[in-house]
Amino acid sequence: MNSTNAPILIVDDDDDIRELIKVFLEAEGYRVNGATDGLDAWEQVQSGLQPSLILLDLMMPRMDGEQFLKKLRSCHLSEIPVIILSGNISAKEKSSGLKASCFLTKPVEIDELLNAVRRFVHSPIESGLRKRG
Amino acid sequence: MIRSARRIERDRQVRMVFRQMPGAIWTTDRDLILTQVAGRLAGNVGPRARSGMSVCEIVGTTDPTNPIIACHRAALLGESQSFEYQFFNRWYAILIEQLKDAGHGVAGCIGAAFDITEQRATKEKLTRSEALLAQAQRVAHVGSFEWDMASNVLTWSDELHRIYGLEPGQFSGTYEGYLGRVDPEDLERTKGALFDALRKGGPFIDEHRIVRTDGKIRVLHTRGDVTMDEHGRPTRVTGCCWDVTELKEAMANLERARSLLEATIEATADGLLVVDLSGKVSKYNQRFLLLWRISAERASQRDDEALLAYASDQLEDPAAFLSGTHDLYSHPERESFDVLHFKDGRVFERYSTPQRIGEQIVGRVWSFRDVTEREKLLRRALFLADATRLLSSLDVEPALDSVARLSVPFIGDVCAIDLLGNGQPRRLLVVSREGTESLSPELHSSVMAGHSTIYSIGTRSCMAVPLVVKGSVAGAITFIGARKRRYNEHDLEFAETLARRAALSVENARLYREAQEALQARDEFLAIAAHEIRGPITSVHLAVQGLQRGKVPATATPRVLDIIEREDQRLARFVDELLDLGRIQSNQMFFKFEEVNLGEVVRDAANGFGSDLTRSGSSLSITTAGRPVGQWDRFRLEQVVVNLLSNAIKFGEGKPIEVNVHEHEGITTLKVKDQGIGIPPEMIERIFQPFGRGVSVRNYGGLGLGLFIAKTIVEGLGGVVRVESQPKVGSTFTIELSAKRNL
Numbered sequence: 001m002n003s004t005n006a007p008i009l010i011v012d013d014d015d016d017i018r019e020l021i022k023v024f025l026e027a028e029g030y031r032v033n034g035a036t037d038g039l040d041a042w043e044q045v046q047s048g049l050q051p052s053l054i055l056l057d058l059m060m061p062r063m064d065g066e067q068f069l070k071k072l073r074s075c076h077l078s079e080i081p082v083i084i085l086s087g088n089i090s091a092k093e094k095s096s097g098l099k100a101s102c103f104l105t106k107p108v109e110i111d112e113l114l115n116a117v118r119r120f121v122h123s124p125i126e127s128g129l130r131k132r133g
Numbered sequence: 134m135i136r137s138a139r140r141i142e143r144d145r146q147v148r149m150v151f152r153q154m155p156g157a158i159w160t161t162d163r164d165l166i167l168t169q170v171a172g173r174l175a176g177n178v179g180p181r182a183r184s185g186m187s188v189c190e191i192v193g194t195t196d197p198t199n200p201i202i203a204c205h206r207a208a209l210l211g212e213s214q215s216f217e218y219q220f221f222n223r224w225y226a227i228l229i230e231q232l233k234d235a236g237h238g239v240a241g242c243i244g245a246a247f248d249i250t251e252q253r254a255t256k257e258k259l260t261r262s263e264a265l266l267a268q269a270q271r272v273a274h275v276g277s278f279e280w281d282m283a284s285n286v287l288t289w290s291d292e293l294h295r296i297y298g299l300e301p302g303q304f305s306g307t308y309e310g311y312l313g314r315v316d317p318e319d320l321e322r323t324k325g326a327l328f329d330a331l332r333k334g335g336p337f338i339d340e341h342r343i344v345r346t347d348g349k350i351r352v353l354h355t356r357g358d359v360t361m362d363e364h365g366r367p368t369r370v371t372g373c374c375w376d377v378t379e380l381k382e383a384m385a386n387l388e389r390a391r392s393l394l395e396a397t398i399e400a401t402a403d404g405l406l407v408v409d410l411s412g413k414v415s416k417y418n419q420r421f422l423l424l425w426r427i428s429a430e431r432a433s434q435r436d437d438e439a440l441l442a443y444a445s446d447q448l449e450d451p452a453a454f455l456s457g458t459h460d461l462y463s464h465p466e467r468e469s470f471d472v473l474h475f476k477d478g479r480v481f482e483r484y485s486t487p488q489r490i491g492e493q494i495v496g497r498v499w500s501f502r503d504v505t506e507r508e509k510l511l512r513r514a515l516f517l518a519d520a521t522r523l524l525s526s527l528d529v530e531p532a533l534d535s536v537a538r539l540s541v542p543f544i545g546d547v548c549a550i551d552l553l554g555n556g557q558p559r560r561l562l563v564v565s566r567e568g569t570e571s572l573s574p575e576l577h578s579s580v581m582a583g584h585s586t587i588y589s590i591g592t593r594s595c596m597a598v599p600l601v602v603k604g605s606v607a608g609a610i611t612f613i614g615a616r617k618r619r620y621n622e623h624d625l626e627f628a629e630t631l632a633r634r635a636a637l638s639v640e641n642a643r644l645y646r647e648a649q650e651a652l653q654a655r656d657e658f659l660a661i662a663a664h665e666i667r668g669p670i671t672s673v674h675l676a677v678q679g680l681q682r683g684k685v686p687a688t689a690t691p692r693v694l695d696i697i698e699r700e701d702q703r704l705a706r707f708v709d710e711l712l713d714l715g716r717i718q719s720n721q722m723f724f725k726f727e728e729v730n731l732g733e734v735v736r737d738a739a740n741g742f743g744s745d746l747t748r749s750g751s752s753l754s755i756t757t758a759g760r761p762v763g764q765w766d767r768f769r770l771e772q773v774v775v776n777l778l779s780n781a782i783k784f785g786e787g788k789p790i791e792v793n794v795h796e797h798e799g800i801t802t803l804k805v806k807d808q809g810i811g812i813p814p815e816m817i818e819r820i821f822q823p824f825g826r827g828v829s830v831r832n833y834g835g836l837g838l839g840l841f842i843a844k845t846i847v848e849g850l851g852g853v854v855r856v857e858s859q860p861k862v863g864s865t866f867t868i869e870l871s872a873k874r875n876l
Contacts, residue, residue, distance in 0.1 A: 015748070016672040016696045023689045024679055059664060087667035107671040110678040 006052035007031035008121065011041040011068065012085070013060040017106075021055065024110060025117065029124035038063030042071055051080060052121045056100075058086040073099055081120040085113075155248040156225060160232050161188060162241040165205050174225065174246050204229050208242045223250040267291055273375070278357075280308065280370040287311055296353070296376045298345035316342035316350055331370070334361040340377070351378045404501035407488060412462050413437050415496060424481070424501050449474045461485060465494045472504075479505045513627055516543055520631055524638035527645045530561060532638055536631070537564040537610075544628065545612035546593075547572045552600075552608040552639075553581075561608070566615075574611040581606060585629050587620045596620045598632040602640045610635065658823075662836055666707055669700035676700075710838045713772075714823060717845050724766040724849055726874060731761040731770065731801050732794045738774040739792070742782060750787035751807075753778075759796030761803075763872035769846045776839040777805040777866050784864070785809040799872040808863035817856060 008030050012018045015036075022032045033049065035041035037060040045051075054072075058065035069082060081101040085108060102116050118126075148171070151158060157172030165188040175182040182191050188205055189195045197203060204214035208229040215228050225246040234240035267290065270276055276293025280286070287308055291301035297314055304310060315323050319341040330337035339355045357372025398405055404421030408414055414437055422432055425444050432440070441458065445451035454473065461469055465487055473481040481501050488496040519539055526532040537548040546566040551558045558576050565572060572593070579586045580597035583606050587596045593613050600608040610632050614620055676693045679685045685693050716722045739753055746753055781790045785807035793804045812820060823841045844854045847868050858864035 014668045014672065016700055017668065017675070020672055020675045020679065020693065020696060023686070023693060024675070024684050027684055027686050027689075087664050087671070106667050107674040110675055110682065110684060113675075114684075 005031060005124070006050055007033045008053045008055065008117065009033045009035060009041060009044065009049065009051035010055045011035040011038065011060070011065065012055070012057040013037050014057070017057075021113070024114065028114065028117075028126075030117070030121065037061050038065060038068030042068055045072065045075075045077060050077065053117060054080055054082045055117075056082050056084050058084060069100065083116050083120070156246040157182070158243075158245045160241055160243045161205065163209060163239060165189070165202070165209075165242070167191075168241065172246070174220070174248070201227075205242050205244070208244075209239060211239075217249065217253070218246075223248055224253045225249060271295070276374045278370075278372055278374065282368055282370065293374055296351070296374060297343060298347050298349070314343050314345075316344050318342065330357065330359050331367045334359045334365070334367060351376050352381045353377070402502070404503075406499040406501075407496060408437070408499070409496040410462075410465055410494070412441075412458075414440065421501065424503055447475050447477075449476055461497065465497065473501075479503060480508045481505075512543075516540075517630060517634070521634050524634050526638075527642050529639050529642035533635060534562050534564075536635060537562055540564075540612070540631070542566045542615060544624070544631075545596075545614045545618070546616075547574065547611075547613035549574050549611045550608065550635075551576050551611070553606060558608070569613070572613050574613055576609060576611065580609045580611070585625050585632075587625055592616070594618060594620045596625050596628055598625070598628045600632050600636040600639060602636050602643070607636060607639055654823075658837065662707070662711075665836060666704065669703045669707075672700040673697055673704075707836060710836050710842060713842045713845075714838055717823075717842065722845060722849055724769060726764045726766060728762060729765040729767045729770055731763070731765075731774075731803060731870070732757040734767065734770050735774050735792055735794055735803065738771055738778055741775070742778055745779070745782050749782045749785065751782055751785045752789045753792065754789065755792045755794070757794045759801075761794045761796040761801040763799075763801055763870055764874045765850050765870065766846075769850070773843040773846050773868065774803070776843045777803075777868075780839060780866075781805050781807040781809070781864075788863070796872070801870045801872065803868040803870075804865055806863065806865040811860040811862050811864055812856070812858040813860050817858065820856070821854070 008025055010018050010021050010025075010032060012021075012034075013036055018034045018036075022034060025032045033044065033051065035044055039062040041054070041056075042063060056065045056069065065084065065086070069084075072078065072080065072082070082099075083102040083104060084100045085104045085106060087106040101120065104113060104116060117123075151171035152173070154172045155174075157170065157174035159170040159172075159175070159182070160168045162168055167182060167184050167186050167188070170182050170184060188202060192199055192201045194202070197206070200216065200218060204216065204227070208214050208231055211231050213228070213230045215226070218225055218227050226249045227244065227246045229242050229244040232240045232243040266277075270290055270292035274292065274296060276296045277290040278293055279288045281288075285307055287304075287306050287310070289297075289304045289306070294301045294304055297304070312320065312324070323339065323341040326337070326339045326341075330339075336356065336358050339357070340352065341355075342350050342352050344350055354375045354377040355372055357370055359367050360369040360371070362368045398416075398418045399420070401418070401420065404424040405416075405418045406414065406421050407416035414435055417432065421427075422429065425447070427440065427443065431443065441455065445454045448454050457469075457471065461467055468487070469483070469485045471483050473483055475481070480503075482504050483499065483501055485497050485499045487494045488498050516539065520536045523535040523539065524532050533550050537550055540548045541564045546569040547563065549563045550561045552561050553559070558581065560576075563573055572590075574590065574595055574597070577586055577588060577595075577597045580599050583599050583601060585596070585598045587594065589595060590613065593616070595611065595613050597609055597611040599606045600610065610628065612620075612628060676685075676697045680690070680693060713722070735755055735757075739755060742753070778790075778792070786809040788808040790808075791804075791806045793802075793806075795802055821840050821844045823838060840854075847854045847870070850870060851874060852868055852870035855867045855869075856864060857867075
């Protein structure tokens with residue numbers, strides 16, 4: 001379980017979804033980075049970003065989620081947990097082969113999303129409360 | 134003395150005569166006691182008759198009814214008796230009269246008997262033969278006549294009466310009476326023939342019709358004989374008449390049957406040959422000579438073996454033909470059927486059956502039918518059936534390959550197939566018969582213009598037929614014929630039939646591919662639609678839940694509400710597009726015509742793209758010229774403009790977008806020009822089709838319905854849409870609309 005201050009990377013070509021998730025996660029105290037597609041995310045990782053968790057859409061331009069994940073798993077960051085967030089239900093069947101940590105189907109419930117994130121990265125606010133408590 | 138001696142001699146001679154006469158002569162007294170008796174009969178009756186015996190003693194009875202006794206008694210009474218009587222198997226004519234004495238008193242009887250056995254037998258024979266003749270005449274329907282010219286008595290036999298429909302004896306018996314019964318139409322000729330016969334004398338033959346009493350007309354055949362006197366004058370005509378009406382009819386029927394048979398034999402399309410048991414030709418028709426190419430001169434020689442050899446020389450297998458034929462001659466009862474193959478490619482069917490007269494086989498009838506054309510048609514039909522089966526495959530290139538292999542060497546030594554792709558012919562395959570691999574036909578220019586053609590390459594005959602799909606040339610099949618084979622119109626027609634089927638197969642395969650693509654496009658569309666709709670729903674869902682559960686900090690609330698509104702509009706647009714698709718597909722797209730200024734529509738639409746432009750980084754410039762006003766549908770036109778602008782922003786790669794609206798002479802033109810990714814040439818046609826999209830959905834979202842809907846709207850308003858595009862340079866969409874309603 002990570003509780004570092006490393007950011008969560010949201011990879012989704014839908015600007016609105018990216019922005020909404022960012023709003024919710026930031027309200028939980030997470031740091032959030034966004035990437036508009038697989039290539040953008042891969043470039044960020046290549047230039048030194050080490051996210052604590054990656055929320056990954058599958059169907060995206062330029063480089064899709066599957067391609068990105070394969071690249072990720074074959075580099076030094078292969079241990080980073082990845083939650084796939086996809087509208088493609090059939091992709092869930094393939095997800096075992098994708099070595100994803102978790103699979104969520106769009107449209108996703110907000111609590112389901114936040115719980116899934118918490119399983120991999122402690123919410124800094126909750127951790128702070130606990131520490132104070 | 135001398136006189137006395139003479140008398141004695143004379144008496145002796147008289148007695149001798151009496152003694153030896155074939156009969157008897159006798160006298161009796163009144164008591165019927167023989168007083169004198171002489172003649173051979175006297176010695177022949179029971180006890181030898183001599184003077185002093187009574188008649189009763191001689192006949193051996195005293196019965197007064199005995200004819201001899203009764204006749205003697207009657208003669209005593211003065212009645213001369215004359216009768217025939219049989220003694221000891223011989224017949225006698227007996228005459229008994231009264232014998233008078235010198236005083237004219239009754240002295241007794243004198244009788245005489247003459248042996249008439251032979252005469253009587255002759256007479257009986259005559260009677261019998263007359264009866265037989267009459268019977269024979271009756272049975273044979275032969276009548277006889279005799280005409281005594283001096284007395285003009287014409288005597289007819291009973292049967293001749295019956296032939297004329299008369300009762301025996303009814304005929305008047307004169308020459309004139311006879312002429313009256315001759316059919317008037319034959320009268321003059323009959324008289325002429327008779328006069329001729331009378332003039333010449335001797336035997337004559339004539340035939341003429343008569344009219345019977347019942348009105349029926351019969352034909353009489355007459356054979357007669359004219360007897361002449363010593364001066365050469367006819368005195369008597371005798372003869373026989375036959376009623377030959379039935380015979381004549383039978384003969385006429387026979388002649389009709391013969392002529393019918395003759396005409397039938399000549400009229401049939403089959404060659405016919407009739408031979409006797411030894412194979413000698415007895416009859417043939419002209420068709421037979423024609424089929425076997427036998428000259429009339431050769432046929433007239435009737436040299437059977439030579440004919441057989443001449444015929445067999447024309448065949449592919451003369452030995453089999455000759456042995457089969459000879460085998461049949463040794464089995465006259467057999468029927469046969471076989472097929473003869475000629476060296477020149479002709480095919481005959483040969484059928485033979487024994488010729489019978491009653492039960493007896495007297496020869497054999499052969500019939501020959503030229504089935505070359507039928508065989509050819511049959512083989513072609515089979516070939517076409519095979520080819521059609523092969524061509525029914527949707528995998529068209531292997532199918533064409535199989536058909537080409539099937540057609541060599543059936544149609545030619547070489548078969549080449551070319552297909553036209555992007556306007557350029559491409560040689561799909563060449564199939565060659567062994568030994569002709571070096572031959573590869575060029576594609577003939579006229580076949581590419583859609584014309585079937587027969588031509589030559591060197592000494593080889595060639596033909597080429599186009600594969601026409603939907604009225605345009607999609608390829609060609611070219612054949613090089615076998616050595617010596619010259620293609621003709623029929624061959625070309627056949628090749629065209631094959632080409633039509635091949636073209637159909639090409640077309641079917643294309644339709645199938647298109648159908649598959651359409652299905653795939655639909656499936657893709659459904660996947661895309663699901664994906665595209667899932668995006669905004671997810672956003673709205675998350676935003677609403679976040680607000681409800683207090684997960685949205687107050688500072689972020691306006692942004693979240695903006696997102697909800699934007700995604701709501703996106704969803705509404707999807708629904709609108711889907712509804713429009715449904716309207717278009719069910720022909721329910723209606724327009725509300727009003728005066729619309731396209732410049733205003735463009736400016737209004739552009740205003741809605743502010744944030745999109747900002748996000749994309751593209752700039753938008755709008756220029757107008759003229760008065761771009763017309764009778765259009767404002768709402769639908771706005772849809773078109775929005776669509777073109779959103780495409781330009783989406784695919785514009787952040788580079789400047791220029792929109793130009795200008796009107797010239799009532800025609801309003803809208804151009805939307807971007808400098809983005811452009812469209813590859815092969816995709817140009819697809820982008821206006823439903824579910825068609827020039828790019829992968831992975832890279833660019835959207836339902837792919839926009840341009841299809843835009844095109845449908847513009848065409849519905851009487852205008853046209855065009856696109857010019859170059860990959861990596863950009864696209865320009867142009868719309869032209871007439872100011873007036875132009876439907």
